[in-house]
Amino acid sequence: MSALQPRSRFTWERFRIPLLLAPALSVILLLFGGGLLLTLSQSFGYLPIIGKTEFSLAAWQAIFQRGEFWQSLFLTLWIGGVATLTSTILAILCALTLRKQFRGKKAITFLFQLNIPIPHIVGAIGILLLFSQSGLIARLANLAGMINDPAQFPALVNDRYAFGIIAEYVWKETCFIGTIVLATLQSVGEDYENAAASLGANRWQRFRYVTLPLIMPGVLTASILVFAFAFGAFEIPFLLGRRFPSALSVLAWRSYTDTDLALRPEAMAMSLFIALVSTGLILLYMTISRKLVRE
Amino acid sequence: MTTVQLSSITKTYQGSDFAVRNFDLTIPSGKITALLGPSGSGKSTLLKLIAGLLTPDSGDITFDDVSVISTPAESRGAVMAFQNNLVFPWMSVGENVAFGLKMRGVPKKQRQQQAAEMLELVQLGGFNNRKPTELSGGQQQRVSLARALVTQPKVLLLDEPLSNLDAHLRDEMRTLIQGLQHKFEITTIVVTHDQEEAVILADQIALLFDGELHQLGQPSTFYQQPASRRIAEFFGGTNFIPGTLIGTDFRTIYGDFTVREPRTGVSHFTIRPERIQVAQALSANCLMATLVESTFMGTHYRHQWQVETLALVSTSVAPLTLAVGEETLLYFPSDALTCF
Numbered sequence: 001m002s003a004l005q006p007r008s009r010f011t012w013e014r015f016r017i018p019l020l021l022a023p024a025l026s027v028i029l030l031l032f033g034g035g036l037l038l039t040l041s042q043s044f045g046y047l048p049i050i051g052k053t054e055f056s057l058a059a060w061q062a063i064f065q066r067g068e069f070w071q072s073l074f075l076t077l078w079i080g081g082v083a084t085l086t087s088t089i090l091a092i093l094c095a096l097t098l099r100k101q102f103r104g105k106k107a108i109t110f111l112f113q114l115n116i117p118i119p120h121i122v123g124a125i126g127i128l129l130l131f132s133q134s135g136l137i138a139r140l141a142n143l144a145g146m147i148n149d150p151a152q153f154p155a156l157v158n159d160r161y162a163f164g165i166i167a168e169y170v171w172k173e174t175c176f177i178g179t180i181v182l183a184t185l186q187s188v189g190e191d192y193e194n195a196a197a198s199l200g201a202n203r204w205q206r207f208r209y210v211t212l213p214l215i216m217p218g219v220l221t222a223s224i225l226v227f228a229f230a231f232g233a234f235e236i237p238f239l240l241g242r243r244f245p246s247a248l249s250v251l252a253w254r255s256y257t258d259t260d261l262a263l264r265p266e267a268m269a270m271s272l273f274i275a276l277v278s279t280g281l282i283l284l285y286m287t288i289s290r291k292l293v294r295e
Numbered sequence: 296m297t298t299v300q301l302s303s304i305t306k307t308y309q310g311s312d313f314a315v316r317n318f319d320l321t322i323p324s325g326k327i328t329a330l331l332g333p334s335g336s337g338k339s340t341l342l343k344l345i346a347g348l349l350t351p352d353s354g355d356i357t358f359d360d361v362s363v364i365s366t367p368a369e370s371r372g373a374v375m376a377f378q379n380n381l382v383f384p385w386m387s388v389g390e391n392v393a394f395g396l397k398m399r400g401v402p403k404k405q406r407q408q409q410a411a412e413m414l415e416l417v418q419l420g421g422f423n424n425r426k427p428t429e430l431s432g433g434q435q436q437r438v439s440l441a442r443a444l445v446t447q448p449k450v451l452l453l454d455e456p457l458s459n460l461d462a463h464l465r466d467e468m469r470t471l472i473q474g475l476q477h478k479f480e481i482t483t484i485v486v487t488h489d490q491e492e493a494v495i496l497a498d499q500i501a502l503l504f505d506g507e508l509h510q511l512g513q514p515s516t517f518y519q520q521p522a523s524r525r526i527a528e529f530f531g532g533t534n535f536i537p538g539t540l541i542g543t544d545f546r547t548i549y550g551d552f553t554v555r556e557p558r559t560g561v562s563h564f565t566i567r568p569e570r571i572q573v574a575q576a577l578s579a580n581c582l583m584a585t586l587v588e589s590t591f592m593g594t595h596y597r598h599q600w601q602v603e604t605l606a607l608v609s610t611s612v613a614p615l616t617l618a619v620g621e622e623t624l625l626y627f628p629s630d631a632l633t634c635f
Contacts, residue, residue, distance in 0.1 A: 191379070194346075194348050194368075196394070197369050198443075199369075199443070200369050200398040
């Protein structure tokens with residue numbers, strides 16, 4: 001009697017995919033991995049350029065003891081949280097509207113999805129031109145006699161509550177989340193909702209017990225991605241935020257570009273902190289999506 | 296027990312022809328009525344109109360003489376069990392069955408108990424905490440049925456309830472549907488494209504073609520007295536013999552036949568394959584035919600005959616004692632002939 005034995009034979013086939021990926025991976029490893037390694041070592045105080053060659057936790061301790069760091073962290077969480085929540089709610093409402101049949105649906109859906117390829121920086125300039133105290137809306141309000149001077153217009157850009165930053169994220173991310181929700185709604189159709197209606201569910205109950213669970217996987221994954229992006233992004237809070245407190249990424253950048261090179265390890269520690277939080281969120285996203293796929 | 300009345304119902308979909316046109320139908324209370332027809336005949340549209348998931352362009356729908364046309368689906372009391380089950384995959388089986396009760400504000404304990412009882416009735420006792428994905432297609436169909444029945448609907452609407460099941464499960468599901476329908480005496484409307492499904496399930500069949508009602512009656516009527524050639528063909532009829540009816544004498548180029556009732560304006564008669572017999576002796580309503588082919592079909596034999604240019608099909612339980620190419624007399628009983 002001979003039992004079937006697994007053959008352990010060397011074949012190039014096993015290495016085909018890693019070999020094909022090797023050129024791209026080596027670039028990523030060199031640039032990204034190298035950069036990460038450099039950031040990591042500098043965050044632990046290894047900065048030979050100013051004579052620091054010993055590793056220490058000083059920079060990490062310093063940032064956690066710095067009041068400005070916590071204020072920046074709070075502001076960043078506020079921006080990410082409010083922007084994500086607002087865009088998610090708006091995205092769901094838009095997707096629910098766009099799934100219906102109405103005249104001009106194609107054109108409106110196209111307009112809704114139009115800003116997906118537009119860069120954030122363009123949105124930021126738009127917000128500046130529209131909402132700043134010298135912006136279009138302030139001038140129109142002045143012309144209409146609602147305010148006597150454009151400077152009387154409420155500060156909506158570079159403001160305390162980060163309205164400008166949040167507005168830019170909402171403008172950009174609503175259509176991102178909305179497109180994902182709309183795709184889910186269109187692929188599922190209205191059958192489940194019809195079944196629920198027939199079983200006695202009113203409009204709100206249908207949304208709460210049927211539509212929401214159906215779109216939740218898409219909403220959850222998209223909103224985690226949006227939050228992770230908003231948490232780590234630099235250019236929008238840099239352009240539209242206040243100098244103090246600033247978003248975490250801007251604080252890290254300021255420390256990095258400070259003339260005092262001794263602040264550089266702190267900048268690196270802050271950057272790594274942002275990367276860690278974002279990575280944590282991505283892992284959470286992957287865990288949730290895998291769980292949902294299994295179910 | 297609710298009588299459903301459809302009066303002059305018309306429904307058109309955007310950019311297409313009529314789905315249903317001037318449709319009148321009375322669905323008797325406490326019985327199973329099948330809306331039968333080929334794909335695109337408007338039967339599913341009618342079901343959704345009755346459920347309140349669609350609004351007709353014109354006409355009225357009444358439940359016990361009360362118009363429900365402006366009553367939204369959730370308050371209409373016509374619960375639909377869909378063809379693809381549509382059991383909510385994110386809920387447990389128990390939560391699925393209790394869904395309708397939850398929407399009506401029934402307290403949790405009470406609805407859980409009612410759901411468990413209903414699951415027992417559909418032979419899924421103890422499945423409360425299972426996820427729908429753990430169930431087979433047949434079991435999901437029973438969950439869908441339990442979910443509809445637990446709300447004690449006025450009208451139960453079943454969309455192709457047997458079509459996704461294999462032969463064994465079909466029989467089981469049919470017995471279950473009929474048993475529960477008799478137990479609760481719910482007016483039930485079944486939509487199907489399968490004449491066999493309609494015949495085994497329904498007390499009454501409404502046959503639709505192109506959004507219009509073509510024949511209404513008991514299942515046996517469609518075999519014994521189809522109103523048109525199209526209906527006879529839909530029910531598996533293959534024997535159509537052209538001729539002229541004078542009185543009760545149907546004259547054809549192959550011979551003359553006596554039919555039961557004189558009718559006007561007819562050009563064909565039909566006979567079901569199982570009603571054609573091999574004649575013992577020459578008599579009226581007989582034709583000489585040649586056996587072309589005889590095939591064993593598992594439960595019966597199917598024979599193909601040729602009478603000059605006319606092809607005929609008959610069936611028999613026992614094999615024939617005739618060889619292919621041989622001639623014999625075939626007998627067409629008067630009561631088996633339907634003219635149209």
